[in-house]
Amino acid sequence: MELTDSNIAILGAGNLGIAIAQGIVEEQLKEAGQICLTRRNLDHVGYLKAKGFQVSSNNLEAVKQAKMVLLCVQPKQLPRLLEQINPGLTKDHLLVSVITGVSIAEIKSHLNVEVPVVRAMPNTAIAIGESMTCICSEDSKDDALAVQKIFNALGKTLIIEEKLMQAATVLGASGIAFFMRYLRAATQGGVQMGFHSEDAQMIAVQTAKGAASLILENGQHPEVEIDKVTTPEGCTIAGLNEMEHQGLSSALIKGLMVSYEKIKNIK
Ligand SMILES: NC(=O)c1ccc[n+]([C@@H]2O[C@H](COP(=O)([O-])OP(=O)(O)OC[C@H]3O[C@@H](n4cnc5c(N)ncnc54)[C@H](OP(=O)(O)O)[C@@H]3O)[C@@H](O)[C@H]2O)c1
Known part of the structure; x- marks a missing residue:
């Protein structure tokens, strides 16, 4: 041939x-x-x-x-x-x-x-x-x-550009593991609130898929979708703010940067 x-x-x-x-x-x-x-x-x-x-x-x-x-x-x-x-x-x-x-x-x-x-x-x-x-x-x-x-x-x-390839590896390839950890945590929270783990997992996973699909289809900034869910004085904003007080965004960005530093030094 x-x-x-x-x-x-x-x-x-x-x-x-x-x-x-x-x-x-x-x-x-x-x-x-x-x-x-x-x-x-x-x-x-x-x-x-x-x-x-x-x-x-x-x-x-x-x-x-x-x-x-x-x-x-x-x-x-x-x-x-x-x-x-x-x-x-x-x-x-x-x-x-x-x-x-x-x-x-x-x-x-x-x-x-x-x-x-x-x-x-x-x-x-x-x-x-x-x-x-x-x-x-x-x-x-x-x-x-x-x-x-x-x-x-x-x-x-x-x-x-090739200079962004390591960043792409962290955000896109390692990103699968990062989102999986979110799904596991959300499932554990669901179990603590009373769901069987398989039900909690399905709710968490389909919700994550829905959230991603909203952004993919509407092309909006995530904060626009967050505004639609957060009723003033409601439960969502209370939970979200607590997550931020506990360092959610900061932990995610720091984790990404540690992965990025690591990949830059792998030889
Ligand atoms: N997994 C991810 O999320 C991901 C994402 C993006 C990129 N990558 C990259 O993709 C690459 C592969 O990842 P992977 O997870 O698929 O690894 P893997 O499962 O270990 O696959 C590598 C394969 O290469 C074969 N191999 C080794 N030497 C060979 C040779 N001389 N000739 C032919 N085959 C040979 C091995 O089989 P034998 O031992 O039988 O030869 C093995 O099945 C890695 O470099 C990784 O960095 C992975």
């Missing part, structure tokens, strides 16, 4: 690589047979083969068959992977890295030929087509747009 636009290679079929592959097929961007997933231990991806995906442990062969190559391994696994695929890379490939904290310049420093590199930072909601994915490229806007087309089918996307 020759290098073709129609095939995609996903190198590193772990959590994210598999979620992306499944999302691409679910959204009918590609057929399973047009996607080659690689990992060293193929025992874990037999079920994907049964679903029609190509699975392989040969990264070089996968690269030779696809124009777009997604790098989905852990940061420390990247140098070895690039060493393996270097002989097969050409200027016609497009490398797409979802790897946290590894710059385009660093990836290129491992390559023998000039290959365009785009970085994408999705989050785990990509598994259900609801990712927020930030994308950056230094070579050409067209490359970023080609990658955006894939990730648009898997949620929302934003093309950003």
Whole structure:
């Protein structure tokens, strides 16, 4: 098979690589047979083969068959992977890295030929087509747009400057964990007020979804929606003000900044 636009290679079929592959097929961007997933231990991806995906442990062969190559391994696994695929890379490939904290310049420093590199930072909601994915490229806007087309089918996307990629990781990728902790706390509060935990969780989760959807659909500032809920002298403003006295906004911003400082220092 020759290098073709129609095939995609996903190198590193772990959590994210598999979620992306499944999302691409679910959204009918590609057929399973047009996607080659690689990992060293193929025992874990037999079920994907049964679903029609190509699975392989040969990264070089996968690269030779696809124009777009997604790098989905852990940061420390990247140098070895690039060493393996270097002989097969050409200027016609497009490398797409979802790897946290590894710059385009660093990836290129491992390559023998000039290959365009785009970085994408999705989050785990990509598994259900609801990712927020930030994308950056230094070579050409067209490359970023080609990658955006894939990730648009898997949620929302934003093309950003590379210097904002670490901030995007904290806000968008780590953000999943931050919102989950809110949901857990809200559920615990619901239980203390008398709900069974599954009922409390459903109320908290659907309310969070509704709040997010209001902003997504109306494009308003969150405070506009808060004003609609806070009756003067009512229970909502009393609770909200108490949360602020206890440092809610401050704790959230401080937490984001600690994550940001941490990611800037990860090497
Ligand atoms: N999870 C998130 O929320 C998230 C969000 C955005 C970005 N990211 C980034 O995405 C990357 C992947 O994350 P993940 O959670 O999917 O990690 P993961 O589950 O550990 O997946 C990495 C996969 O790469 C495979 N692998 C390692 N070396 C390989 C090689 N030489 N050739 C082929 N496959 C190889 C591993 O399988 P074998 O051991 O069998 O080879 C493993 O399944 C990370 O760099 C992470 O920073 C993650």
